Amino acid sequence: MDRRTFNTLLGGGLIAAATPLSLRGAAAADPIKVGYVYLGPVGDFGWTYQHDVGRKEADAHFGAAQTSVYVENVPEGPDAEHVCSDLAAKGCKLIFTTSFGYMNYTLAAAKKFPAVKFEHATGYKRADNVSTYNIRFYEGRFVQGVIAGKLSKSGVAGYIGSVAVPEVVQGANAFMLGMRSINPQAKLKLILINSWYDPGKEGDAAKALIDQGCDIITQHTDSPTPLQVAESRGILAFGEATDMAKFAPKAQLTASVNVWGPYYIKRIQDVIDGTWKSGDVWGGFNAGMLKMAPFANMPDDLKALAQQTVDDISSGKNKVFVGPLVDQSGATKLAAGQTMDDGTLSGLQWLVQGIEGKLG
Amino acid sequence: MIFFLTSFVVSVMAASTPLLLAATGELVAERSGVLNLGVEGMMLVGAVTGFIVGHYTDSAALGIVGATFGGAALSAVFAVLTLTLLSNQTAAGLALTIFGRGFSSLAGAAFVGIKGPVLPRLSIPGLSDLSFFGPTLFGQDALIYGSFIILAMVWWFLNRSHAGLILRAVGDSHDAAHAIGYSVTRIRFGATLFGGAMAGLAGGYMSLAYSPLWAENMTAGRGWIALALVVFATWRAGWLLVGAYLFGAIMYLSLYVQGLGVAIPSALISALPYIVTVVVLALIARDRRRIRLNQPACLGRSFAAGT
Incomplete structure (x- = not known):
């Protein structure tokens, strides 16, 4: 053989x-x-x-x-x-x-x-x-950034990323833009752990960020460990992909929750009807594909502001990636008043000003 | 500043503890002449049994006990294979790691994403609140202190006790030890079980204190680093402490420097602990004398009475 x-x-x-x-x-x-x-x-x-x-x-x-x-x-x-x-x-x-x-x-x-x-x-x-x-995960990140901008006392938040794919870059940038829309001096520290799921390393990254003065952390990795670390260190954090409040009832402010069901139902129906066509769907709040877990551990007026931010993004009033956008080196990447098109956005490989950390 | 320093030290201590626990157990096993490469597998089995026991009893302390038994049970398999049936230790150890990884995934499948009990931090009123030394010395989880105590006991056992002398004799010359009447197999069996129990304890620390949940392959290579640490320490308990804290600090620093915006590729930083392992082992290998002085002469060799 x-x-x-x-x-x-x-x-x-x-x-x-x-x-x-x-x-x-x-x-x-x-x-x-x-x-x-x-x-x-x-x-x-x-x-x-x-x-x-x-x-x-x-x-x-x-x-x-x-x-x-x-x-x-x-x-x-x-x-x-x-x-x-x-x-x-x-x-x-x-x-x-x-x-x-x-x-x-x-x-x-x-x-x-x-x-x-x-x-x-x-x-x-x-x-x-x-x-x-x-x-459009980044829409949820912008909302998180707004909340962090209001609640962070140190003005420094932390972002635990996995690898430098555009989805993670969009998320970190949107968070920073949201945070700076409230506090123009805010900073975001970015750590990439080169894994989507490694509880030990995710927890270590959370500790490193907290040790460097971040008082709010968010994660683009899948285990609840960073939230558990936040809970035990007495700081605030956001859940990822699903509502993780049961792991950190005192720390979780909200979570970006991915909603795939309506899309699956629609596409299955298309196949049944014989109307299925190849295409590309990139949906956010507006399409019902993304929602925020209940806002918690924050004052009521901030809950209202967060909800308003969700509504503005949903209605298209807030396009998130709107110029002027300046990268880490200070170069203008998008002129004032312009909105980034989806093609550029889906290949994003630079970080906005205010983020401390590197890609790759 | 003092706050940052304190929390930095606390974080490094937590990162170093699983390495120290697993390496301490492996040190005793290797001193008796048993090379068990299954540390990673035993840690994973310890982590999953610890989490399961902790989940059902709702007690992290009982979970830790369960983790110890889980690791010891897997090492018993290794002991039967290599000490009773005289199979090759290297091959059996590698098989143990692969088996432990698969078995822990299977046993833990239903426990992924479940909240478990968390080992409480010690709190000594008055002392834990002191500015620097409080949280560092008195506010950690119990196992961090436990790892120091166990290491001190192991150092005393190996270097100062009669039983430790016998154990080392078995590791250095099993024929001679056998000739003067010691049961080589029984002593090695005990040392192997202790090694397994410590690896299990390290795994339990991972799933009940360090990142209190169960995830597949959650030890992520720490068992291999623990193995390298024993060589790094040239089989001496004191240097094990230095090595474990050095590696714990490097693992933690590799993430820490990223947050400072240092322009080093994150992939390289992630590989740093392993690069350091290789470099350190290569440096140590240059000094043959020091290795020969402490390395158990019968390390990895099977022993059969009457041959």
Whole structure:
């Protein structure tokens, strides 16, 4: 047996062995079958958890007309293509792949199954049967920044980032813009930990930021550890992706909550109706894809201001990335009165003035 | 300023403690001649058993006890494999790490994203409130003090007690120790279990005090650093303390300098603790004499009575 045959057999065997455990849901003749590919466990209480909330909303909405299956803990590598192909071969007509790193593997699987529709979250490559969808997470960051601008006594906030992808850069910039809209002297310290989920390191980063004088921290990583650190050190913080208040009832001010359900329902309906077309959706408060967890641990007038900020962004009155925008070196990147277009925004790779920290 | 210094020292102490606990256990095992590369796996199993026990009993203290037993149980598997069945220690240790990682993920799958009990910080009225020394000396979680006490006891045991002398003799020449009537296998079994219990304790510290929750692979390589620390310390308990705090400080500083806006790529900073590990090990390897003086001569070698 040559090596390739062996690998194929091994891979096939692994997938066959894993399938009964990881694929859930019943097969039926008529209902449309929808597949979801998850990065973490559904119980991660963050990113994947929120996608699974969306899946359950769709299940409840369609009842017997639809069945769903999901595969969790899928690494961002060639395994993702196997999982996609396997879901397609098992009769899924629509497959949601829910992490950036699945991009090329989603496209590769889509090529093999042209009749199956694929939806890739947070990516930018599309095909006739591959759509992309994402949330304007930065809108929530601006609201957090406004709150931090009002509540920070030191005027210094901390941002725990994962890696320097545009989504994280947008978030840090929007937070700084929101904070400076209240306190023009405010500063934001940025630490990148090179991981999306590493509780020990996330906690260390939170401690480092607090030790450097930050009295409010926010995170772009998925575990509640930074909030727990904030709670034990007696400072304030924001939750990520989901409402994490139970981990830090005294520290959490609010959280940006990702809402995927309505989008999933719409796209499943499109496939049922035969009107599904490849496209790109990037929705925020206005589209109902992002909401803020209940405002807490702040005075009532600030709650009202925060809600007003959400409403302004939702109505389009506040476009968040509006000039003049100046980068860390002091160079003007966007002239006064101009609004950054989505193309520039989705490839953002520089930090606004006031942020202390580096990308890359 | 004094506030920042205090919290900095407190943060470094917390980051160093799991390294110190795991390395202390491995030191005893290696001094008896057992090279157990499964520290990372035992830490993970300790972390998950500690969290599960803590979750069901709602007591972080019981969780810590559970973590100790979890780590010891996994090391017992290693002891049976290498001491009773005489399998290769290096291979069995690596297998132990891989197994521990997988097993802890499986056992902990239902506990991801759940809130668990948190080991309380000590609070000594009057003392804990002193400006610098208060929080540093008297306001930490109990295990940080525990790690000092255990290390001191291990130092005394290895260097000052008769039993420690026997343990070292077993590590240096198992044939000679056997010839004068000591049970090499039994002594190594005990040392291995102690090593496992300490690794489990370090894991429990991770999941109950350091970042009080369970997450897959949450020790993130600390077990390997603990292993390197034993070599770094050239098998001496005192230097273990220096090494653990040096590495804890580097791990913490690698994040700290980013917040200061230092223009070093964050990927390089993340790799720093591991680069330092390699460099330090290379530097130590230059001084053969010091290594030979303290390295257990029978480290990693199987022993079968009557052969």
